[in-house]
Amino acid sequence: DQQVKQNSPSLSVQEGRISILNCDYTNSMFDYFLWYKKYPAEGPTFLISISSIKDKNEDGRFTVFLNKSAKHLSLHIVPSQPGDSAVYFCAAPRSGNTPLVFGKGTRLSVIA
């Protein structure tokens, strides 16, 4: 079963506007979440994370929001830039020191 779901395969946004990427999870035991960014022909790189004790974490233009009751998190990018065009993966460790479970990814295209 897919424990981390990214239901939007792709998203197009105009430069300067807000990009919102969504992620849903089914396992209520998940207590930490990460977002990775991937450019073509490169490995994924860590972008931002959030612990379940918080509902928001901000790093520059990137903010992740966590709604535990809805089992939903979102990544906001403001303002969006053409260099943000990439595939974004949501991930969570199953429990403790275990490998990450990844969503299928959302391809973001920022149009100049």
Place this chain on the structure above:
Amino acid sequence: DAEITQSPRHKITETGRQVTLACHQTWNHNNMFWYRQDLGHGLRLIHYSYGVHDTNKGEVSDGYSVSRSNTEDLPLTLESAASSQTSVYFCASSSGGHSYEQYFGPGTRLTVT
């Protein structure tokens, strides 16, 4: 600077051949992972290791094996390559403990003909 490297970056092989993909990290991380990325599937875990001589199966481990003889390397072996194993393979490492962040290599694109 510490890094994680993969070789080769591209590989074409024939069905039935044994293939080994190399992964080397200089982070001195205990944890290492192998994933494959396929369209429509995202990143799927193949095998992982929490230390020397430790190996564990992931969700798509059939047809693959790993061994960990030192901290730096986790080679991935396809015992008898199949066309279904055509994919992009990523190696990753993490320090473990309370750090969940994984550092990924640049990937190996494998084509099985």
